[in-house]
Amino acid sequence: MGSEEPKTDVGRILASCTYDWYYFNLYFEWLGLWICEEDVERKEQRDSKSVYYAKKIEVTQFGTQMMPILLISRNVCAWNIALRREDGEFNVIPGSILDGRFGAYLSDEDQSAQPFFQPFINLFSKDELMHTLPRNRKQLIDGRYTFKVSLTNKIWRKLTFSAKHTMDDFHQIIIKAFEFDDDHLYSFFMDGEKWSHDCIASPNDDFGHADASKIQICAVGFITRQKFLYIYDYGDEWTFLIEVDDINENAEQILNPYVQETRGEAPEQYSDFY
Template sequence: MNERSKDAIKTILKQQNFEPGHPGPLLLNAQALIDALATGVPTTSKYFALPIRCLADLNERLDSPIAHKMKRPQLKSFPTLMGLFLLLRASGLAVGETKPKRVVMIDPEMREKWEELNPTEQYMSLMDTWWTKVNWTILGERDQFGVQLQSDTRSLYYQLSRQPTAVDADLLFYGYHQRTVATLLEQFGWIKVAYASNAEEGKVADIQSVETTKFGDAMFEALGGIIGSRDRDESPVQKELKPMFPAWKNSLLPAEQPFREGRYKLKLSWSKVWRRLEAPATTSLEDITGLLLAAFDFEQDHLYRLDYRDPSGREVFVEDPRYREGELFADEVLLGEVPLGEGDSMGLLFDFGDSWRFTITIESIDESETDDFEPAITASHGEAPKQYEYDDDDW
């Protein structure tokens, strides 16, 4: 990757055309997937992943389908579909619904917003999503800090920028994570990828060659140290790039989650032991945690972390206020702000050493009751476990 002056970078970026098919097939393929999922596709996946039976057909809808000879492919077999799915989920375009049946579909309101954007705005909205919101937790994988995909992207791009165009696929693309990262770079036009025209039995076609593009180099340099970071008020990607693209006036923004008033009935459980808590929507997650631990007779002298999945499928972490790093803190998040419904759960990890893992399940929300009241434990089952296996007199 050749280092360029800021003026040279601006020149390359300002000259770029973002009509469908440029600088990569992103908008063509995203639209193909949006159309295919418009009314919903049944899925049994816990994470609302694209169903196996549809993958071969969806692959054929793409601008450049990947050759394969697989009888029962999985989503990770088609890295282009996997990358596009992550983008649509993280952006809020693709959502999971459980009633009347479990489907992955395109949110009608989000599609309407999408269609109101011009090509530059569509491209940049998805790129902003890719660089700050997409992570592997959408598909149920662990990603402690939520930036592993972006780290993988930076690492692969630096490797490619220092390699000849002919690549050793086994070396650079040894797993589906790397292949997904490569196809995302290709979709956005940051690299060009050539696949074999045929595939071996039971496999997908190999990547034969890869080359970076001037546009990709310029974008990479312009983004600098931005990686998986987004504050509540402004995306760092927008702050850095919007001035270079006059046509980028609007962005695809997910619907705001309304505050949900009411009386919450929560089941606080560990193994087969549980306590029931009733609390108003205005109760903070810090207070919920304190009440749970008190109900289990635990000393609250250790840090904790709460986690749940937002509507895009991403794993969200809410930190103990005593912990200085994070985006969300338990004393700042109210129960009514958590984007979960009846039957959904949050996890609570208490004491990072002993790793006590509790589950907080929303049993019901009575939205007709909006008056404030003191949270209270209303039922219990089972004897609470001992927090420590030793007595005060033990040394």
């Protein structure tokens, strides 16, 4: 790629994103995808010895085969679980269809049932890419779920839900069980780490996290003894440790969640302000 207008989708994608990659262009050269020609004149004009400017990028034969796969068939936006979760998805299915906000060159085909390595097979020796780890998908378990929600070791509540209740229902019953006003934002941090991206948040959250009102408890993939955090009111940071106490797959569904067991007196929500 030089001064000529790219004629293919792959060329247009590369032209739009590589102009400011600087030394990252060399990383892909080292991987064998292309060969870079340094723009020495531009470097001298900018008087910058620490920045690499590419005057020309010539895609290798290997790059010609690999780039359409990396940019279209197996685009990172569709296949990277962490990236999709940061954008607000929770139960990410790699390869499933994304909307247009990630660019016009994404495949409009649902590729989630395909092995990730499938388009790469012809680029490598026979059977070299066949021995990969299987993808485990979370199972949706019906029944009743009981959680122990602890503010301290001596102040906790056991709450029971049906599989179809949402994580927003979960929030509502926690607030009710601890006699708090429901007038603040909240988040569940599923990895047990405060402010991590592994988060299910209030429906009116402004940070693009997974919407608690759209996620049913059965869809989270809970297992017994799993622990995670619930933070309510980002100013005061009321922090609760939650443990999955029991999952009864054979129990009948219940209409409303309820408090099964109570230990300790709940503190006043705004005691520090009075």
